[in-house]
Amino acid sequence: MQRPLPILRAGPARETSCDATTLRRRTRIAGPDRLVRVGPNAFVEGALWDAAGPRQRYVTRVHGRLGRLGTRASASHVSAAAIHGLPVLKGWGVPVHATVPESMYRRRTADLVLHTRPLDDDEREQAHGISVTSVPRTVVDIASAADLRTAVVVTDRVLATGTTRATLRAAVDPRARSRRTVERVLELSDGRSGSPAESFARVVFLELGLPTPVLQQDFVVDGHRYSVDFWFPDHGVVIEIDGRAKYSQERYRDGRSPTEVFVAEKRRHERLLTVPVVRAIVRLEWRDLFDPDLLVRRFRAAGLPCPVRPVRSARPSRPTW
Helix, strand or coil: CCCCCCCECHHHHHHHCCCHHHHHHHHHCCCCCCEEEEECCEEEEHHHHHHCCHHHHHHHHHHHHHHHHCCCCEECHHHHHHHHCCCCCCCCCCCEEEECCHHHCCCCECCEEEECCCCCHHHEEEECCEEEECHHHHHHHHHHHCCHHHHHHHHHHHHHCCCCHHHHHHCCCCCCCCHHHHHHHHHHCCCCCCCHHHHHHHHHHHHCCCCCCEEEEEEEECCEEEEEEEEECCCCEEEEECCCHHHHCHHHHCCCCHHHHHHHHHHHHHHHHCCCCCCEEEEECHHHHHCHHHHHHHHHHHCCCCCCCCCCCCCCCCCCC
């Protein structure tokens, strides 16, 4: 579970002579005493906020909101995904999502969206003082409400952590109108996906009409074993998602310099091309996946069957809120 930043509220702060008016005033000053408002009557020290990453800031906003809504509200959908450490496609500048009893429902605001589908006790967990939907329920909620791309990215990660499809299917309400949509997400998802970018790419390939690829195919060249992201055996094409993080971030470099990583990747590329069945290697970056026209041209040039006009997914891409 992802932890929020320490939240200050007016009630406990009165012990140190800090009432709500004083806390609000501190959001308008600079310096070490500055506060950042993260929800109604919820504040965070400015220095901690500035040092936090986007996910932790968002999780803090969720806690700030849920503390006001009370114990009958549970963080859900993308907010639950953030707390569970699951990936999303559209970043963390999104409203807080909560599932509440129907009697608590009111119109959505710019920073709060409420949902009312009933929650059983086994569909909620405690996370640092607030209620959050369980991982299976979170997957089903996102698969029901989000676009196909986001749903597959989230579900791939959950399957990779050991949760089974049977467990996820058991969380689907058989009376729900979205059950077929959820089932399609479960059929498309694959825990072998190596990253959110690879999960996203697989849905893009589907939208473009490409054949179903083999994931994480191994090739042995001169005693070296290489696993590729996507392999299209009938066409002899490898597709690799080449994120820049492998060159820029230390956690991916394994003690090597960026130059050493680049040279090793170049040798890997050359060795793969010596495999008789490998005709072409297409390397993609994250940003390439948002340009379907460019992808069509590159895939067709590599020998992959791809329609001239990209075919979109059955569910249009839209914000997850």
